[in-house]
Amino acid sequence: MRSIIASIAFLFAAAGPVFAHAHLDRANPAVGSTVTPAPKEVVLWFTNQLEPAFSSIEVRNEKGASVQAGKAVVDRSNRTRMSVPLKSLPPGSYKVMWRVLSVDTHRTQGDFSFRVGP
Amino acid sequence: MTDPLIVVRGVHFAGTLVACGTVGFIRLVAEPAKVPSDGQPLRNRLSLLTLLALAVAILSGAAWLVLLAADILGAPLLDVCLHGGAWPVLFETRFGLVWCVRFGVAVVLALFLFRPVPKAIQLVVAALLLCLPAMVGHAGATPGLSGDIHLASDMLHLLTERQ
Numbered sequence: 001m002r003s004i005i006a007s008i009a010f011l012f013a014a015a016g017p018v019f020a021h022a023h024l025d026r027a028n029p030a031v032g033s034t035v036t037p038a039p040k041e042v043v044l045w046f047t048n049q050l051e052p053a054f055s056s057i058e059v060r061n062e063k064g065a066s067v068q069a070g071k072a073v074v075d076r077s078n079r080t081r082m083s084v085p086l087k088s089l090p091p092g093s094y095k096v097m098w099r100v101l102s103v104d105t106h107r108t109q110g111d112f113s114f115r116v117g118p
Numbered sequence: 119m120t121d122p123l124i125v126v127r128g129v130h131f132a133g134t135l136v137a138c139g140t141v142g143f144i145r146l147v148a149e150p151a152k153v154p155s156d157g158q159p160l161r162n163r164l165s166l167l168t169l170l171a172l173a174v175a176i177l178s179g180a181a182w183l184v185l186l187a188a189d190i191l192g193a194p195l196l197d198v199c200l201h202g203g204a205w206p207v208l209f210e211t212r213f214g215l216v217w218c219v220r221f222g223v224a225v226v227l228a229l230f231l232f233r234p235v236p237k238a239i240q241l242v243v244a245a246l247l248l249c250l251p252a253m254v255g256h257a258g259a260t261p262g263l264s265g266d267i268h269l270a271s272d273m274l275h276l277l278t279e280r281q
Contacts, residue, residue, distance in 0.1 A: 022259070048259040053210035054190060080261050103212050103259035105186055 022048035022102035025080070029114040036117040038089035042096055049079040054101035057084040062093050079103070091118045123189065126181045131251075133175035135279060138244040140168045141227065145237045165231045172228050175247075176221065183208065183217055213254045223247045249273040 025045040029035045042059055052074035059067050067087050075081040082100070094116065099109040144164050187204040188195045198204055208214035223246050230240050252258055257268030 049261055049265075051211045053206060078261075101190060101211070104254060104256050105190065105211070105213050106259075107190065 021106045021108045022046040022050060022080075022100050023108065024098070024110055024112075027096070027112065031112040032114065034115040034117045038091075038116045039086060041083050041085045043081065043083040044096075044098060046080045046082070046100060046102070048102035048104065048106075050074050050082060051101040051103060051105075052076075052079075054107075055082055056099050057082060058097045059084060059086060060095050060097070061089075067094065089116050091116050123182070123185045126178050126185060130175055130178035130182055133171045133173075133178060134248060134251075137168050137171035137175055137224075137227065138248045140164050140171065141240060141244040144168075145241055149237070168231060169228060172224050176224055179217065179221065179224075183214075186213065212258070216250050216254050220247055220250050223250075245277060248276050248279075252276060 023046065024031075025047050027045070028043045029039050042057060044057065055072065055074055057068075057072040061067050067089060069085040069087045072082055072084040075083070082098075092115070093113055095111055095113050097109070097111040099107070101107050144161065148161065148164070183204050184195065184198055187193075187207040188198045190207055191198065191203055193203050208217060223243055227240075227243050227247060230243065252269055252272035255272055257265060257272045259265070260268055
């Protein structure tokens with residue numbers, strides 16, 4: 001009986017804050033960074049697990065043209081990780097726009113930029 | 119103005135809690151208390167209450183799915199209803215998977231009211247109906263060990279609400 005009570009107490013005591021939406025945790029290339037050589041893909045990590053069918057990434061150059069080489073994919077073994085392959089990027093500034101649906105059915109979106117150095 | 123999704127979810131959880139709580143009361147309180155032979159009308163009334171609560175839970179669950187699909191797709195409610203907009207949400211998300219499983223569980227729980235079923239099986243089925251929404255809540259979306267602990271806490275919380 002004591003062990004049951006202790007287990008239940010642990011479940012409640014161990015509970016920390018829960019974030020209700022998927023926010024961008026980190027990115028590669030990093031937000032606002034300048035990278036050399038040009039990356040072959042953009043990888044984003046989120047704070048919540050994502051729904052692959054309703055999550056996407058778009059990468060555009062300074063002229064607004066899409067520079068993706070394929071569709072964004074959510075990693076099946078780590079559903080907080082989403083990546084998109086890129087075409088060969090010349091030096092310049094690029095904007096990454098993401099829209100995701102987390103498993104708890106909340107939608108979020110955002111964007112950031114990075115630069116490819118000469 | 120109150121978001122209809124909040125209202126529908128509230129109604130859904132109320133229906134689910136009443137249905138599962140009544141099943142728990144019948145099997146864990148009324149039966150062990152050996153309600154006398156004239157207790158059959160009471161049992162019938164409780165079964166009817168369970169059935170009505172399950173009907174409310176199923177109908178509000180359907181409304182929840184349609185409203186959520188309209189929200190996710192950013193489409194008008196009428197378009198979602200007329201053009202099958204709910205299917206991608208139903209078949210391509212964890213919410214949809216949990217929705218399908220819980221719909222089946224609710225139907226099974228309703229059928230159990232009309233035939234003798236072992237107590238443990240009926241209670242486990244009722245617990246499933248009650249606990250599964252935690253999989254698509256905030257805790258279910260949280261990754262790693264922290265998410266697992268939150269999920270267990272949420273499920274325990276839902277179960278204790280039934281009592």
